[in-house]
Amino acid sequence: MAAVEAEGAGVDTADQEDDIIKLINMHKWYGQFHVLKNINLFVRPGERIVICGPSGSGKSTLIRCINRLEEHQQGEIIVNGVELTNDLKNIDAIRREVGMVFQHFNLFPHLTVLQNLTLGPIWVRQVPKREAEETAMQYLERVKIPEQAAKYPGQLSGGQQQRVAIARSLCMNPKIMLFDEPTSALDPEMIKEVLDVMVGLAETGMTMLCVTHEMGFAKTVANRVIFMDMGEIIEENDPFEFFDNPQSDRTKLFLSQILHH
Amino acid sequence: MTDTTATPSATSGGQTYEPGTHPDLPSPVRTEGPIFWIQKNLLSSPLNVVLTVLGGLLIFFTIPPFLDWAIFDAAFTGESRKDCEAVASGACWAFIDERLHLFVYGFYPVDERWRVNLSFLLLAIALYFVLYDGAPYRKYGLWYAVAFPFIAGWLLVGDGAIVKSVTTDQFGGIMLTLVIGVTGIAFSLPLGILLALGRYSNLPAVKLLCVCFIEAIRGVPLITLLFVASTMLNYFLPPGTQFDLVLRVLIMVTLFSSAYIAEVIRGGLQAIPKGQFEAGDSLGLKYWSSMRLVVLPQALKISIPGIVNTFIGLFKDTTLVIVIGLLDPLGIGRASLADIKWGGLAEEMYVFIAIFFFICCFSMSRYSLYLEKKLHTGHKR
Ligand SMILES: Nc1ncnc2c1ncn2[C@@H]1O[C@H](COP(=O)(O)OP(=O)(O)O)[C@@H](O)[C@H]1O
Numbered sequence: 001m002a003a004v005e006a007e008g009a010g011v012d013t014a015d016q017e018d019d020i021i022k023l024i025n026m027h028k029w030y031g032q033f034h035v036l037k038n039i040n041l042f043v044r045p046g047e048r049i050v051i052c053g054p055s056g057s058g059k060s061t062l063i064r065c066i067n068r069l070e071e072h073q074q075g076e077i078i079v080n081g082v083e084l085t086n087d088l089k090n091i092d093a094i095r096r097e098v099g100m101v102f103q104h105f106n107l108f109p110h111l112t113v114l115q116n117l118t119l120g121p122i123w124v125r126q127v128p129k130r131e132a133e134e135t136a137m138q139y140l141e142r143v144k145i146p147e148q149a150a151k152y153p154g155q156l157s158g159g160q161q162q163r164v165a166i167a168r169s170l171c172m173n174p175k176i177m178l179f180d181e182p183t184s185a186l187d188p189e190m191i192k193e194v195l196d197v198m199v200g201l202a203e204t205g206m207t208m209l210c211v212t213h214e215m216g217f218a219k220t221v222a223n224r225v226i227f228m229d230m231g232e233i234i235e236e237n238d239p240f241e242f243f244d245n246p247q248s249d250r251t252k253l254f255l256s257q258i259l260h261h
Numbered sequence: 262m263t264d265t266t267a268t269p270s271a272t273s274g275g276q277t278y279e280p281g282t283h284p285d286l287p288s289p290v291r292t293e294g295p296i297f298w299i300q301k302n303l304l305s306s307p308l309n310v311v312l313t314v315l316g317g318l319l320i321f322f323t324i325p326p327f328l329d330w331a332i333f334d335a336a337f338t339g340e341s342r343k344d345c346e347a348v349a350s351g352a353c354w355a356f357i358d359e360r361l362h363l364f365v366y367g368f369y370p371v372d373e374r375w376r377v378n379l380s381f382l383l384l385a386i387a388l389y390f391v392l393y394d395g396a397p398y399r400k401y402g403l404w405y406a407v408a409f410p411f412i413a414g415w416l417l418v419g420d421g422a423i424v425k426s427v428t429t430d431q432f433g434g435i436m437l438t439l440v441i442g443v444t445g446i447a448f449s450l451p452l453g454i455l456l457a458l459g460r461y462s463n464l465p466a467v468k469l470l471c472v473c474f475i476e477a478i479r480g481v482p483l484i485t486l487l488f489v490a491s492t493m494l495n496y497f498l499p500p501g502t503q504f505d506l507v508l509r510v511l512i513m514v515t516l517f518s519s520a521y522i523a524e525v526i527r528g529g530l531q532a533i534p535k536g537q538f539e540a541g542d543s544l545g546l547k548y549w550s551s552m553r554l555v556v557l558p559q560a561l562k563i564s565i566p567g568i569v570n571t572f573i574g575l576f577k578d579t580t581l582v583i584v585i586g587l588l589d590p591l592g593i594g595r596a597s598l599a600d601i602k603w604g605g606l607a608e609e610m611y612v613f614i615a616i617f618f619f620i621c622c623f624s625m626s627r628y629s630l631y632l633e634k635k636l637h638t639g640h641k642r
């Protein structure tokens with residue numbers, strides 16, 4: 001698969017009936033600024049997609065549109081069979097199925113690690129407290145920090161905080177996980193511990209959309225790499241092909257920049 | 262040390278160590294002990310020495326004379342000013358002692374004063390549950406605290422059936438101060454939170470309403486609002502409505518301080534990073550859950566100093582009710598000065614009232630510091 005076809009080259013949605021995420025001819029503007037242009041993206045359940053591209057190309061905006069942290073103005077976004085519209089019920093339904101991990105963790109500083117993890121299950125899913133805590137401890141074990149349950153986020157290292165953030169999303173039992181540069185605020189020695197958790201998560205068959213420039217991660221885990229520039233999807237390919245044999249000039253330029261720093 | 266070669270590092274306290282084997286040594290600089298404290302805080306520079314001496318003189322010339330007047334040369338018993346002057350040259354506390362019931366209960370009927378005492382007790386219990394988070398059965402205690410203003414209101418005013426009615430023009434003194442202060446504090450906090458959320462919200466109509474309310478109230482002196490309460494409100498109410506003066510004052514004081522509280526809390530809301538709202542949203546929390554569980558706990562924590570500052574202001578502003586004819590302790594005190602028997606013991610009266618207000622306000626201030634420390638979870642970054 002080479003560079004994505006031009007606008008209007010009709011996308012056959014009938015074939016993609018069971019895709020878990022569908023972005024069809026989607027556009028977004030910030031005021032007058034056209035930040036996402038004719039995005040078409042189809043994700044199959046269990047698929048793992050890495051999104052990369054230069055800073056300001058719209059990667060964050062794209063994944064934030066998927067759980068309506070940002071609103072799109074044109075085209076369709078269908079997640080898990082529900083279309084994202086202004087209907088609050090749909091937004092709610094989608095947010096229940098989509099977990100999100102942020103670059104700066106965004107843990108709740110006034111709550112302990114355990115309370116961070118149980119907040120969603122208790123107040124959104126109405127899980128009894130005891131049960132929510134048991135689940136939370138299981139996930140803390142999975143991200144390998146059960147001993148930190150009683151601490152506050154401010155007392156943890158960056159890598160530990162990001163693992164807590166991943167566990168917090170997982171506690172909601174989502175079908176899809178979105179990652180927005182989960183390792184780029186971390187010191188180098190902490191990146192691996194977070195990536196390990198994400199690789200482990202990929203092995204469970206979770207559908208993952210991940211904005212990252214970690215090439216090793218992309219090659220181990222991703223089914224597809226998507227390259228964005230200036231609000232458009234420029235190239236979409238298998239990870240090995242993408243890094244070893246980029247098609248467009250912009251991709252080549254971008255790769256030469258991230259590889260030579 | 263810029264030395265990067267593998268030579269043994271230079272002397273530390275006359276000792277040499279191989280690279281990588283240097284132990285932790287105690288600092289040669291003194292950092293504790295009373296002598297260090299005096300040096301650091303009182304004598305660290307010539308200016309500091311001068312200020313220390315001046316401060317010492319100020320204390321020497323004010324505190325002992327005051328203590329002499331207030332305690333050592335004071336008279337605590339007596340029937341009149343003459344009795345006091347016969348035995349002591351200092352303060353005549355017998356005056357305050359004789360009038361204490363007036364200062365505390367105002368003109369509340371003598372036979373019914375147990376109701377005031379009982380409300381004081383109930384208030385203490387409510388404060389215990391609200392302020393002390395280790396209290397047993399705190400959850401129920403907090404519900405009780407929410408109900409307290411209404412219970413106390415019923416107890417103090419009466420219903421004419423179970424307890425006798427007492428008209429509010431008999432309220433006065435410390436009891437009146439507490440009625441206004443506690444009601445103002447208890448109701449202005451939730452109202453202030455709602456106003457702040459309204460002003461911070463995305464809904465234009467709600468926002469406009471809150472902005473107008475806050476700015477209108479903040480733009481007018483409290484005294485003016487109290488006059489409005491005592492006179493003009495009649496024009497706005499349907500003719501013939503009987504609307505208690507103290508109740509009107511309570512409403513005005515509450516509205517007044519809620520506008521300030523709202524602005525303080527809005528400052529706190531603005532300090533919450535966008536990421537916190539987004540994390541709440543992405544977990545699927547609805548607006549009110551997100552506010553209650555994620556945003557407000559953090560915003561209120563930041564706002565504690567400002568909120569308590571507003572409460573202290575409110576508490577002291579209760580003395581303004583004197584202008585519409587209600588007699589708070591200050592009003593009672595001034596009325597007492599006219600008593601020929603005691604003949605103008607103004608100092609004693611003002612010092613007594615100052616001490617009462619100081620104790621209340623200083624406690625609030627200390628509690629706010631304690632709360633800030635307790636809520637600090639080490640996340641400053
Ligand atoms: N809330 C916003 N309002 C206006 N412009 C924005 C906003 N958020 C992002 N942008 C702009 O949109 C572009 C894409 O941003 P973003 O999606 O964060 O890029 P990326 O994540 O690829 O670095 C950037 O030029 C950025 O300045």
Ligand SMILES: [Mg+2]
Binds near residue numbers: 059060061180181
């Ligand atoms: Mg980004």
